[in-house]
Amino acid sequence: MSTTTTEAPEERPQKNRMSDRAKAEQRLGWKLAMPAFIVMVAVTGYPILQAIWNSFFSYRLTDPDNREFTGLSNYIVSLTDPVFWTSMKMTVLVTVFTVAVELVFGFIIALVMHRIVIPRRTLRTLVLIPYSIITVVSAFTWFFAFSVDTGFVNRWLEWLPFIEQDYNWFGGFWSSFFVISLSEIWKTTPFMSLLLLAGLAQVDGSMEEAAKVDGASWWQVLVKVILPNMKAAVMVALLFRTLDAFRIFDNIFIMTGGANDTTSLSVLIYRQTIDRTEIGLGSALSVILFLCVLGIAALFVKGFKVDLAQGRN
Structure with missing residues (x-):
């Protein structure tokens, strides 16, 4: 009579599992950075949202009463302009x-x-x-x-x-x-x-x-x-x-x-916003520049794959 033995499956170490020390340092980092983060959001949040809002309108600073909602037309005009x-x-x-x-x-x-x-x-x-x-x-x-x-x-x-x-x-x-x-x-x-x-x-x-x-x-x-x-x-x-x-x-x-x-993009934004007083078109260009900056930051963080907690586990 043959007997079969069932071997217990080997436990594989979980990858990218943070140690208790790394988690504690991460929580401490958030606590230390949170006041500055709140101030930054409070100072920059309104201008960013206002620029996004203005980008959907045909709006000239010299004619503030003649303001018309145009949707994505400012973005289309910007992206199709040589x-x-x-x-x-x-x-x-x-x-x-x-x-x-x-x-x-x-x-x-x-x-x-x-x-x-x-x-x-x-x-x-x-x-x-x-x-x-x-x-x-x-x-x-x-x-x-x-x-x-x-x-x-x-x-x-x-x-x-x-x-x-x-x-x-x-x-x-x-x-x-x-x-x-x-x-x-x-x-x-x-x-x-x-x-x-x-x-x-x-x-x-x-x-x-x-x-x-x-x-x-x-x-x-x-x-x-x-x-x-x-x-x-x-x-x-x-x-x-x-x-x-x-x-x-x-x-x-x-x-x-x-x-x-x-x-450059910044000079172009200055021309549209200050020289031509095209607030809507300038705001659309500013939003595009902002998205480009966010994309660059995401690519760097994703590409380098740096673990700031490495060596502290």
């Missing part, structure tokens, strides 16, 4: 180019500030100087530096074959794009480097030493040890800078005013 897509192209180009360059240079500066020992505080203070300057002041400075009449850049670079004393940097798209991007990179790279420096400070030095003992090269240590352990800092730095660059306004408004197809 000017909108030209502005979107400029916005995306500036965002991708400046953030990519800032990430590289910001990481290099962060590495230098992290490794250097003697003048560490002085170096960090000097690096922050460009970021401490008001954006409008910075934009005017770069504009006057590259201007044909008041600039000195042409005199410094006249030894180059394609640069002359009367070269107009703001006379074409790509030259204007270069100056606008350069001013943005100079101004905000220190912010990127500070966020990355905070991530470097969280990397365990013993892990780097162990990798070097095992024969890993500097590049392997960087790719296999340093970058994976500062993934959260990289995500925060890229997210903050991408959202900020996507809303670029000051540099473009001061340097070109949107000429040569350099209009």
Whole structure:
């Protein structure tokens, strides 16, 4: 007579199960952030809802009595306008180019500030100087530096074959794009480097030493040890800078005013709302910009898949 034994099924560990400590830290985080969150919602909630409401109306500020509900027509007009897509192209180009360059240079500066020992505080203070300057002041400075009449850049670079004393940097798209991007990179790279420096400070030095003992090269240590352990800092730095660059306004408004197809979404919104007093159309563009920003934030959080409670279980 044969007997069959029934084996108890193995219990598989549940994935993504939070420990009690992680849950406690999450509750504490919500409690600490809730007052600021309530204030933020109270301050920004009404303008956002008002903009959404105005976007459904044909409404000019110079003729407030002649207000007509038009539904989604403002969104249709915006999305079918070639000017909108030209502005979107400029916005995306500036965002991708400046953030990519800032990430590289910001990481290099962060590495230098992290490794250097003697003048560490002085170096960090000097690096922050460009970021401490008001954006409008910075934009005017770069504009006057590259201007044909008041600039000195042409005199410094006249030894180059394609640069002359009367070269107009703001006379074409790509030259204007270069100056606008350069001013943005100079101004905000220190912010990127500070966020990355905070991530470097969280990397365990013993892990780097162990990798070097095992024969890993500097590049392997960087790719296999340093970058994976500062993934959260990289995500925060890229997210903050991408959202900020996507809303670029000051540099473009001061340097070109949107000429040569350099209009960004924010400049386009200003033109519709302030210059043409088209409150309904400007509100629709503002809502589109807001949705784009939300989409970018969701993509970054989803794409990086950072677990902020990792290592605390």
